[in-house]
Amino acid sequence: MDWQTAISDWLDHDWVVWWLLPGLGALALALFAWAGDRRRMNRSDPDAVGWVAWRDVAFWSAFAAVLLLIAALRGWLASG
Numbered sequence: 001m002d003w004q005t006a007i008s009d010w011l012d013h014d015w016v017v018w019w020l021l022p023g024l025g026a027l028a029l030a031l032f033a034w035a036g037d038r039r040r041m042n043r044s045d046p047d048a049v050g051w052v053a054w055r056d057v058a059f060w061s062a063f064a065a066v067l068l069l070i071a072a073l074r075g076w077l078a079s080g
Contacts, residue, residue, distance in 0.1 A: 015075025023068030
């Protein structure tokens with residue numbers, strides 16, 4: 001089986017499009033925000049305040065990722 005066909009067949013499932021891919025995107029955003037918060041905590045100039053609340057972005061995107069990935073797991077188990 002061709003790998004492109006396998007990916008195309010896999011992406012035809014509703015749970016992949018609606019739950020897994022957004023969940024992975026939210027997870028990537030949470031990791032990016034975590035790195036931004038870590039960089040903010042270790043800055044050399046404490047007066048150089050940024051405008052993005054990295055802690056809040058990391059928390060809410062991780063929360064969304066957990067919910068979306070749980071829904072994707074439920075969809076995967078139901079389709080199997």
